[in-house]
Amino acid sequence: MIQRFIELGEGYGDIYELCELARVNKDRIHHAFIFSSKKDDKQYYSIAVALKPTNTANFFPIYICREGIPSISPVSKRLAAFQETLDELEIKPVQMDIRNSISFEDTTLFYQYLIGILRLNHLIPPLQN
Template identity: 35%
Template sequence: MQKFIVLGHGYSEIFELKALLEYNHARVDKAIFFHHEDAPSTFSLVMKPVEKDFQALYTILRGLRNGPDGKMYEMIHNLCKEYGVEVVEMTSRDPKDFHETELFFQYMIGVLRLNHLIPQLK
């Protein structure tokens, strides 16, 4: 079971993300940037599955305001490089296209499973 856990929507979340990488880098599977057309990008730190196949995806939802050209993108990319975390970049629909954020998360779980970036449902 995969679960998106929203850290926030902006710059202050970089500190929590840094702590996650610093103290749990052995548990990190990969980092994924979701770029949205004409909207701020989303970032998820995908953890390795733990008990009962639970897998957390710590997310900064629409928090990278300038996408790949912004400072936050650069900071996150450098943190991932420092801890040897694989970075994946993809384009996805904007969370605002969905009536509820949870529907966006269900959509993204399907996309990530289809692209073999997270394990299939057991």
Template identity: 30%
Template structure:
């Protein structure tokens, strides 16, 4: 079972993300940037499953500006991941603005992540 934990939209949450990467990098399974044409990118930090296959997915929702591989937050997150030898996956997805509710966007992402074997299959 996956649980999306929204850290925020990219302001002060960036420092909480830094602490997660710094102190829990052994638990990180994937670091993912989700880019789209309409709004800022979303960042996902997918953790390895814990008891009873619970898998946390920490999210900075719609809060990372990326233009041609540039952007201060993007570069910071990328450098933190590289320092801990975490590979970064980048996808183009639909914009969160295309969905009526945030939960619908997360359901859409769950399908994409499962199809690409980035999260556990449904049991």
């Protein structure tokens, strides 16, 4: 099974697009994620939704808005919008601390690291032939 991150942007429009993807595909949602990481002593959030493959497709997409939401008080409107969408869909997100993507040579390595963590924690299916 091909498991791939599909990166959306960091802005409001991208967050709302991710929320709409979740609503439209609510029956396909495998898990939703809120990842937190530190960069320059500041906390940032990435949000993601993993969708089950369609029919006989061998593709497991994970849509993500990477590290664009700063940890602020009160909670960022972008993070609040994602949490409200998940509440509406009655989905509890998996929250996890991860390394920031800047600690990797490129984003491909970062996403391989993240897929490894998700597989090891049984949050996405194992690699299949």
